[in-house]
Amino acid sequence: MGPFETKETCEQWQAEYELPFDVIPDEDGTIFKKLSNGWVPYTILVDPDGKVVLWESEFEEAGFAAAVEKLYQEPAEVVVKPESTIRAVPQAGRKFGANIVILGGGAGGLVAAYHLRRKLPKSHRIVIIDRSPDHLFQSSLLWHAVGQRRADQIRRPLSDLTQKGVEFINEEVVQIDTASRQVNTKSQAIDFDFLIVALGAQLKPEDVDGFDEMALNLYDLEGTAKIHAALDGFSGGSVGVLVTDMPFKCPAAPYEAALLVEAFLSKKGVRGRSEVHIYTPEHQPMPIAGPVMGEAISKVLKKRNINYHPLFPFEKMNPGDRTIIASGSEPEKVDLLLAVPPHRAPDVVRESGLVGSSGWMHVDPHSLATEHEGVYAIGDVNNIRLANGKNLPMAGVFAHYEAGVVAEKIAAEIEGESSKATFNGKGYCWLELGGGKAGFASGNFYAEPEPAVRLYPPLRPWHWGKVLFEKWWLRHWF
Numbered sequence: 001m002g003p004f005e006t007k008e009t010c011e012q013w014q015a016e017y018e019l020p021f022d023v024i025p026d027e028d029g030t031i032f033k034k035l036s037n038g039w040v041p042y043t044i045l046v047d048p049d050g051k052v053v054l055w056e057s058e059f060e061e062a063g064f065a066a067a068v069e070k071l072y073q074e075p076a077e078v079v080v081k082p083e084s085t086i087r088a089v090p091q092a093g094r095k096f097g098a099n100i101v102i103l104g105g106g107a108g109g110l111v112a113a114y115h116l117r118r119k120l121p122k123s124h125r126i127v128i129i130d131r132s133p134d135h136l137f138q139s140s141l142l143w144h145a146v147g148q149r150r151a152d153q154i155r156r157p158l159s160d161l162t163q164k165g166v167e168f169i170n171e172e173v174v175q176i177d178t179a180s181r182q183v184n185t186k187s188q189a190i191d192f193d194f195l196i197v198a199l200g201a202q203l204k205p206e207d208v209d210g211f212d213e214m215a216l217n218l219y220d221l222e223g224t225a226k227i228h229a230a231l232d233g234f235s236g237g238s239v240g241v242l243v244t245d246m247p248f249k250c251p252a253a254p255y256e257a258a259l260l261v262e263a264f265l266s267k268k269g270v271r272g273r274s275e276v277h278i279y280t281p282e283h284q285p286m287p288i289a290g291p292v293m294g295e296a297i298s299k300v301l302k303k304r305n306i307n308y309h310p311l312f313p314f315e316k317m318n319p320g321d322r323t324i325i326a327s328g329s330e331p332e333k334v335d336l337l338l339a340v341p342p343h344r345a346p347d348v349v350r351e352s353g354l355v356g357s358s359g360w361m362h363v364d365p366h367s368l369a370t371e372h373e374g375v376y377a378i379g380d381v382n383n384i385r386l387a388n389g390k391n392l393p394m395a396g397v398f399a400h401y402e403a404g405v406v407a408e409k410i411a412a413e414i415e416g417e418s419s420k421a422t423f424n425g426k427g428y429c430w431l432e433l434g435g436g437k438a439g440f441a442s443g444n445f446y447a448e449p450e451p452a453v454r455l456y457p458p459l460r461p462w463h464w465g466k467v468l469f470e471k472w473w474l475r476h477w478f
């Protein structure tokens with residue numbers, strides 16, 4: 001049982017569910033820290049050989065049932081596909097050669113389209129479909145929240161890509177049919193020879209009762225505009241940054257948000273009358289990057305007098321008395337609440353039957369290929385399990401590199417060549433501290449047995465590195 005249970009509650013569970021085995025508490029959180037990525041994987045299924053066949057953070061009946069069914073099946077014969085079975089494209093009768101359809105014009109989709117266009121002749125059609133007219137550079141939302149960016153400075157119209165030979169369809173994707181190799185929007189059906197699913201993670205504030213009345217969404221443009229307005233009018237009180245659920249994209253973002261808010265309040269002259277809090281189900285900051293990183297960020301928070309509430313498994317918010325409640329703890333009153341909403345795989349991906357037992361898409365971790373021929377998935381929509389049993393974090397840097405690999409693979413296949421491109425799990429991130437300073441970390445998340453991440457101390461040049469990257473990103477791909 002989780003670290004919030006006691007011997008008594010364990011006994012109650014055992015009696016209530018008539019469990020034939022012992023149920024013991026994990027009172028000091030030892031198992032929690034070993035197994036969790038900030039939350040306990042509630043469902044672990046082990047086969048008769050001791051191999052873990054299912055490991056997920058929630059109980060999803062369909063995924064669990066499928067895993068149990070697999071346990072009773074004879075192992076399937078492994079079919080090794082000979083090189084020569086690679087389809088020859090362009091296919092006969094296709095006026096424009098291959099149809100390459102990219103779902104999502106976010107970090108991954110944008111980069112994939114750029115590389116594909118540079119690699120392939122114009123006879124091959126490259127299409128991005130996105131329901132938003134704009135590409136948003138999401139990292140800059142945090143600067144937007146504290147008034148350091150305007151909305152028009154951090155987004156670009158996706159229609160600009162047409163000048164570069166990439167078609168853009170500004171519509172919502174409502175169905176993905178891998179069997180008939182067709183994608184449907186509300187108004188049209190689009191055939192594909194190759195498909196790249198880059199739809200990211202869907203934010204679900206509506207899954208939290210009271211979110212709209214009490215919280216401001218830290219992860220979208222509308223929310224960060226409201227946060228800036230609220231901070232501008234803030235004259236003192238408590239500000240809370242809340243992580244409502246796991247997983248969430250950019251493990252550093254809630255910490256950066258708290259640090260930027262703290263710097264904003266100091267500059268405004270109301271820091272003395274204010275408290276800044278972070279509430280998260282994680283046991284340390286950025287658990288995937290290891291204890292050294294966690295310790296370093298905790299120290300920075302302490303130095304800036306930011307109250308850190310780890311192991312806060314958020315349960316509900318109560319707009320009436322402005323409290324947030326975690327299971328097993330007292331309500332916390334928050335005057336201004338900035339929240340990271342629950343993340344889920346996009347509805348269309350779930351409804352098209354493309355998610356695995358984790359609730360997210362499953363791909364080969366090096367090629368990003370799905371089990372469907374010619375269909376790849378990149379970025380936040382994927383769940384990639386690392387050697388230590390945790391998941392590759394959702395971050396733009398990975399979507400970016402994965403996109404390069406997939407573009408190279410598709411282009412090579414079209415040209416009838418073979419490609420050695422492989423995603424190696426390397427990535428980096430800045431940690432914005434406010435006041436013109438940032439930290440920097442980089443590493444190999446595919447390293448075994450644990451990701452090898454190096455942390456560089458906070459400096460002004462790292463902040464400028466982040467600013468330059470933003471400028472480069474918004475100019476380079478458009």
Ligand SMILES: Cc1cc2nc3c(=O)[nH]c(=O)nc-3n(C[C@H](O)[C@H](O)[C@H](O)COP(=O)(O)OP(=O)(O)OC[C@H]3O[C@@H](n4cnc5c(N)ncnc54)[C@H](O)[C@@H]3O)c2cc1C
Nearest residue numbers: 104106107108131138139173199200250379380395396397
């Ligand atoms: C506040 C914040 C700070 C961040 N900071 C960093 C950072 O410093 N470093 C870093 O590496 N990462 C950072 N990230 C994370 C990074 O932005 C994401 O991991 C990255 O954008 C994921 O890329 P993606 O292509 O998978 O998805 P996204 O970039 O989210 O793109 C998905 C696209 O799909 C579209 N879409 C979704 N559903 C549909 C549909 N049904 N029909 C049509 N279109 C649809 C969306 O409109 C969107 O444009 C941050 C994120 C946030 C919110």
